[in-house]
Amino acid sequence: MTTPLIQLTDIAYRYPLTSKNTVSGLNFKLNRGQVLGVVGVNGSGKTTLCHIIRGFIPSFFQGTLHGEVLINGQSVNQYDDTELSQLIGYIFQNPFTQISGVKETVREEIGYGLENLGKPSSEINRRVDEVISLLNLQPIEYKNPFALSGGQKQLVAIAAILAIDPDIFIFDEPTSQLDPAGTNKVFAIIAQLKEQNKTVIIVEHKLDLMMEYVDQLLVLNRDGTQAMFGQPRRILAHVDPDMEMALPTATQIFRQLQPKYQLANQETVPVTERDIVTTIQKLKRGGDV
Numbered sequence: 001m002t003t004p005l006i007q008l009t010d011i012a013y014r015y016p017l018t019s020k021n022t023v024s025g026l027n028f029k030l031n032r033g034q035v036l037g038v039v040g041v042n043g044s045g046k047t048t049l050c051h052i053i054r055g056f057i058p059s060f061f062q063g064t065l066h067g068e069v070l071i072n073g074q075s076v077n078q079y080d081d082t083e084l085s086q087l088i089g090y091i092f093q094n095p096f097t098q099i100s101g102v103k104e105t106v107r108e109e110i111g112y113g114l115e116n117l118g119k120p121s122s123e124i125n126r127r128v129d130e131v132i133s134l135l136n137l138q139p140i141e142y143k144n145p146f147a148l149s150g151g152q153k154q155l156v157a158i159a160a161i162l163a164i165d166p167d168i169f170i171f172d173e174p175t176s177q178l179d180p181a182g183t184n185k186v187f188a189i190i191a192q193l194k195e196q197n198k199t200v201i202i203v204e205h206k207l208d209l210m211m212e213y214v215d216q217l218l219v220l221n222r223d224g225t226q227a228m229f230g231q232p233r234r235i236l237a238h239v240d241p242d243m244e245m246a247l248p249t250a251t252q253i254f255r256q257l258q259p260k261y262q263l264a265n266q267e268t269v270p271v272t273e274r275d276i277v278t279t280i281q282k283l284k285r286g287g288d289v
């Protein structure tokens, strides 16, 4: 049996000076090449979970952490900082957090992570050129990172991580500052990462878009406990209506069609546009869904 790339066992964490756990009962595995979507209401602990996987907790945030995070079979705390930055790329929810503040151009900013890893300048230049062209950042290449809009900063933050080419990418709401064109660009990159067999964890409120790419879904309850983990089509078939969970449009349409066409509850439900179109086509032909 292959070792999962990421494995969480009985994770519970409490921030310093707080009286109860922010997240608890987290147990799941992710294999290389899988894309995990993380959903839950505001404050349910999505960012906290990302910090735990990246090892920022408890090294940076302190507090009380129970349980174990294994990356490739080794505890995340046993990697040194350089190894971890090369292994896991982290795109912060707030791109302002990610800008180093020590570089004067976008080009230098994008190469900064590689520079810290001690890469030769020829390699840094090659990688920076590649990601600038991938994300069409040529028009802002020589701008000061602080002069950028929020959306541009977000793309530069993503570019800097892509340049490092880690095995694992954690995207914490990567499109929060982006317009639809920028959002599509980010999802196109996620599709590419998936083709390259990278492992991706993404926190994202744009459920319909996210469903096109994720293999696994983790749903957090309001209190930071794990509600569900598994294949999206399966787990969304079993969402308790009392959970106040936002559902993808395709799943909502299916739920609305169920009473009209007397469709029994299924083991799987449509989660993408293509899923629901196929379901409707079958219904029109009078077939089973």
Ligand SMILES: Nc1ncnc2c1ncn2[C@@H]1O[C@H](COP(=O)(O)OP(=O)(O)OP(=O)(O)O)[C@@H](O)[C@H]1O
Residues within 6 Å of the ligand: 015, 016, 018, 022, 040, 041, 042, 043, 044, 045, 046, 047, 048, 049, 061, 093
């Ligand atoms: N440094 C901290 N110290 C104490 N409590 C914190 C700290 N950071 C976050 N929290 C609390 O932990 C809980 C989970 O926060 P977290 O940011 O992980 O949730 P989230 O699901 O990512 O939220 P959002 O969707 O709003 O980004 C919240 O109640 C938050 O106020």
